[in-house]
Amino acid sequence: MKKISSALAISLILTSIGISPITAMAIDAETLHNSSCIECHSRMTGGDGSLLYNREERLVHDQTALLARVGRCAIGAQSGWSDAEIKAVSLYLDEQFYHFSK
Numbered sequence: 001m002k003k004i005s006s007a008l009a010i011s012l013i014l015t016s017i018g019i020s021p022i023t024a025m026a027i028d029a030e031t032l033h034n035s036s037c038i039e040c041h042s043r044m045t046g047g048d049g050s051l052l053y054n055r056e057e058r059l060v061h062d063q064t065a066l067l068a069r070v071g072r073c074a075i076g077a078q079s080g081w082s083d084a085e086i087k088a089v090s091l092y093l094d095e096q097f098y099h100f101s102k
């Protein structure tokens with residue numbers, strides 16, 4: 001009973017300072033990607049940045065190459081992402097566009 005109420009208290013504190021307890025714990029790959037990656041890719045494609053992931057002559061053909069590419073672009077973008085964040089964005093792009101794992 002005591003444990004539950006202290007977890008609740010922490011949630012309430014986080015919420016009251018504007019941090020959702022859920023996003024405080026999980027990496028939000030979509031937000032990371034949208035804030036660091038789309039602008040440059042959109043400039044390259046002249047519009048929808050995600051065209052880069054769907055184009056016929058795309059560079060990336062498996063999960064390993066995707067992870068490596070996200071790592072390189074994350075450095076290029078000076079994102080300051082951790083390995084876990086690079087991995088999360090790589091999984092996000094796979095789920096949304098590449099579908100290697102399905």
Ligand code: HEC
Pocket residue numbers: 033036037038040041052053057058059060066069070073074075076077079089093
């Ligand atoms: C300063 C520009 C720039 C930024 C910022 C950038 N990229 Fe890229 N990205 C590129 C270029 C250039 C390519 C290679 C395109 C080519 O050679 O045709 C590329 C290609 C890619 C590809 C491979 C697309 C394919 O062909 O399959 C992925 C995946 C990718 N970027 C992910 C990211 C991620 C994730 C971020 C955010 C951390 C990011 N990029 C930020 C310039 C950028």
